[in-house]
Amino acid sequence: MNVRPTLDDVRRAPKVLLHDHLDGGVRPATVVDLARESGYGDLPTTDADGLRAWFEDSSNSGSLERYLETFGHTVGVMQSAEALTRVAYECGEDLAKDGIVYAEVRYAPEQHLRAGLTLEQVVEAVLDGFARARRDFGIRVGTLVTAMRHLSRGQSPSSMEIAELAVRYRDAGVVGFDIAGAEAGYPPTRHLDAFEYLQRENAHFTIHAGEGFGLPSIWQAIQWCGADRLGHGVRIIDDIDVTGGEARLGRLADYVRDKRIPLEMCPTSNIQTGAAKSIAEHPIGLLRRLSFRVTVNTDNRLMSGTSLSQEFAKLTDAFGYGWDDLQWFTVNAMKSAFAPFNERLELINGVIKPGFAQLKWSGGSPLA
Numbered sequence: 001m002n003v004r005p006t007l008d009d010v011r012r013a014p015k016v017l018l019h020d021h022l023d024g025g026v027r028p029a030t031v032v033d034l035a036r037e038s039g040y041g042d043l044p045t046t047d048a049d050g051l052r053a054w055f056e057d058s059s060n061s062g063s064l065e066r067y068l069e070t071f072g073h074t075v076g077v078m079q080s081a082e083a084l085t086r087v088a089y090e091c092g093e094d095l096a097k098d099g100i101v102y103a104e105v106r107y108a109p110e111q112h113l114r115a116g117l118t119l120e121q122v123v124e125a126v127l128d129g130f131a132r133a134r135r136d137f138g139i140r141v142g143t144l145v146t147a148m149r150h151l152s153r154g155q156s157p158s159s160m161e162i163a164e165l166a167v168r169y170r171d172a173g174v175v176g177f178d179i180a181g182a183e184a185g186y187p188p189t190r191h192l193d194a195f196e197y198l199q200r201e202n203a204h205f206t207i208h209a210g211e212g213f214g215l216p217s218i219w220q221a222i223q224w225c226g227a228d229r230l231g232h233g234v235r236i237i238d239d240i241d242v243t244g245g246e247a248r249l250g251r252l253a254d255y256v257r258d259k260r261i262p263l264e265m266c267p268t269s270n271i272q273t274g275a276a277k278s279i280a281e282h283p284i285g286l287l288r289r290l291s292f293r294v295t296v297n298t299d300n301r302l303m304s305g306t307s308l309s310q311e312f313a314k315l316t317d318a319f320g321y322g323w324d325d326l327q328w329f330t331v332n333a334m335k336s337a338f339a340p341f342n343e344r345l346e347l348i349n350g351v352i353k354p355g356f357a358q359l360k361w362s363g364g365s366p367l368a
């Protein structure tokens with residue numbers, strides 16, 4: 001019997017999330033609280049429901065640059081150690097309640113220095129919030145520190161300083177590094193020194209690439225910078241020719257698939273920024289059929305009004321995915337995580353596979 005999981009079923013499944021921004025997942029009520037406490041006066045409204053709607057509406061422009069403008073408000077209220085710890089703790093709680101067992105959450109430390117915190121204080125405040133969430137909700141969260149790719153060269157802190165931060169805190173819960181921000185006009189190679197340093201240090205990193213810009217960005221991220229994973233990577237589709245019914249892969253797409261380079265796909269976010277037209281037309285359908293190493297992610301739960309379970313439920317509706325597909329995406333994500341091998345193995349064999357087995361045989365609701 002083929003069984004299609006409902007949203008409630010998906011929530012119960014042990015899931016893995018690799019691409020989620022700390023400043024893109026703040027609870028609207030917390031943004032309001034923190035604005036009041038810190039005297040931040042620029043919020044478009046101080047009504048939490050109104051603010052939730054404002055973030056979602058403002059993020060639907062079809063442009064990555066406009067989408068990114070909304071972060072001014074979340075970053076604006078995350079300028080103290082207390083605020084950062086609270087946001088991280090609540091993030092851990094929300095992810096755990098969505099059934100996530102392992103997550104990697106990213107943020108740009110350089111954006112949280114306005115009230116006088118040092119980079120180290122920012123990192124430690126966030127780690128503290130996630131450590132508390134682990135104690136209270138059992139969820140394991142590794143953090144990625146992000147450098148903003150559009151900041152001018154030579155500016156302080158540089159992407160190199162953020163990379164050094166990742167290495168300094170690698171044994172304390174920072175599992176990797178990332179670059180984010182506007183992609184067009186800001187190629188990954190601007191930060192080559194940081195990526196080369198991380199490679200020499202045997203450290204992990206992912207790069208937002210193939211979202212707001214196409215194949216050259218993906219090519220640079222992999223072949224110049226040595227990215228372990230691609231943030232989004234949706235535009236790899238431009239290197240796949242599907243005319244005539246059979247998919248023909250170009251050299252770059254072939255390489256990405258052959259090397260099992262993980263794609264951190266974020267369907268709803270891609271529609272909001274114009275990287276994909278609709279869920280039904282999202283490249284994830286084809287890429288999954290072609291067995292790329294695809295993972296499913298949220299990107300920014302606040303801006304997209306979403307959760308990982310909702311992303312899976314949308315895909316299930318659009319592509320008819322069943323439990324086997326959901327487990328495949330989840331195991332892909334766990335295999336691709338920056339956590340140590342033993343921890344990944346333990347979660348796959350001890351938590352994910354038994355959890356899905358139980359749901360498959362008892363929890364699923366039969367297809368109508």
Ligand SMILES: O=c1[nH]cnc2c1ncn2[C@H]1C[C@H](O)[C@@H](CO)O1
Binds near residue numbers: 146180182211
């Ligand atoms: O999807 C994205 N693409 C590029 N940059 C992004 C995306 N989502 C969030 N960001 C930026 C805005 C945040 O302030 C920053 C760090 O989390 O990363």
Ligand SMILES: [Zn+2]
Binds near residue numbers: 021299
């Ligand atoms: Zn992102």
